[in-house]
Each structure stands twice: as structure tokens, then as C-alpha cells.
Amino acid sequence: MSSVLTHSVLKLNRLWQAIDTTNVETAFMDLCRGAIMGLDTSTMNAVGWEEWIKLPIRDGDEVIHTARSQVRVPTVVLCVKYEGRTKKRPKLDNRAIRSRDRCICQVTGEFAPDGNVDHDIPRSRGGKDTWQNLRWMRKDLNAKKANKTLAEMGWRPIGPAVEPKAAWPEQWIPPQHPDWIRFLKPKVAKT
16 A cells, blocks of 8 residues: 555646646645645635645545644645646656557557556567567466567567657646546647
8 A cells, every 4th residue: 555645746837737747745845835836626726835734625635644633635736936848758667558558459459458568579588678669468468478579479569669759748647636637638739
């Protein structure tokens, strides 16, 4: 069981655009020292530390217990002095591969939410952890493949494994709380 202090908090710039995530511990420290404001998502008001600690605890809120009371854990914070934003690529990890491949087994084309990451060229044979060498695969197929290549198994992937292009944060930050959804909807390009 993980500590609530390690849970993710969405960071917005002063224009209310998603820019990144942080953890609850860092968010509390920054909120306390006035570097950010907490966003009360029930009223959509940005509040400082003195107001934050007085907010009521709602059903479903996570809390931190202090000696005197309970404090609501923020889900979204606002960086009031920063309006920048940059396109980024997601960090290369299992979650990013799962997201890139949309939980689709790259051998069968089946939806495999309980699958795992496979190396085209196995690590035991010099394969690296790169976007081009990693794919989402059903667990049973990955176990059957073991340290062989797809070609040695006679399997063909359903498409190329590519590195994602840099994108705005609302396109690569996976929503981890219902409060995040309004800030992470991808923008539709006008044609």
C-alpha cells in the first residue's frame, strides 16, 4: 500500500493549462510556502495555504491527518507565476508503452489490459530499452516467446514500434483522478 504523499497531483500554469504532475508531498510543501495555490475543484477557486487547511473534507477526498485536524489532499494545483508550457515526450517506461500501444497486443491485435511489455530483441541478446524495441503483448504470448525474437517465433507485429512525437501535456499525462479530466482533454485542431 502506498502512502498518500506519493500520489500524483496535476500542475496547471497560471492560464489553467496542464503542464506536469507532482506528488502530494511536494504539492503540500509548495502550497505551504506560497509557491503554488491549491485548486478547490468543487468551486474552481484557487486558494492559498491558510484557506486550504480550512476547506471541508468531501466524500471521496483523501486526507492528511494532523495533530489538530484533517487536511484535504489537493488533486490539482495552480502555478500562479508561471504561464509557460512545453511539448514533451512521455518518459520511456512500461506505462508509456502500454499507453502508446493502447493496451493492444502488438502480435494478435487483441485488447490486453493485463498484458506486459516485451522486447523485440530480448535483453539477454543485447536488446535495449528503446521505443523501437518495446511492445505491448499478451502475457501468455510473452511467456511463450521467452528470449526469442518475433521473427524466430514466426510472428509479425501489427505495426511498427515508434517513438511518440512530442505533444502538449494534456495529451500525454494520463488522467489519474476525475478532477483532472477537464484539464486533459486533447484540443481538436482547427482545419
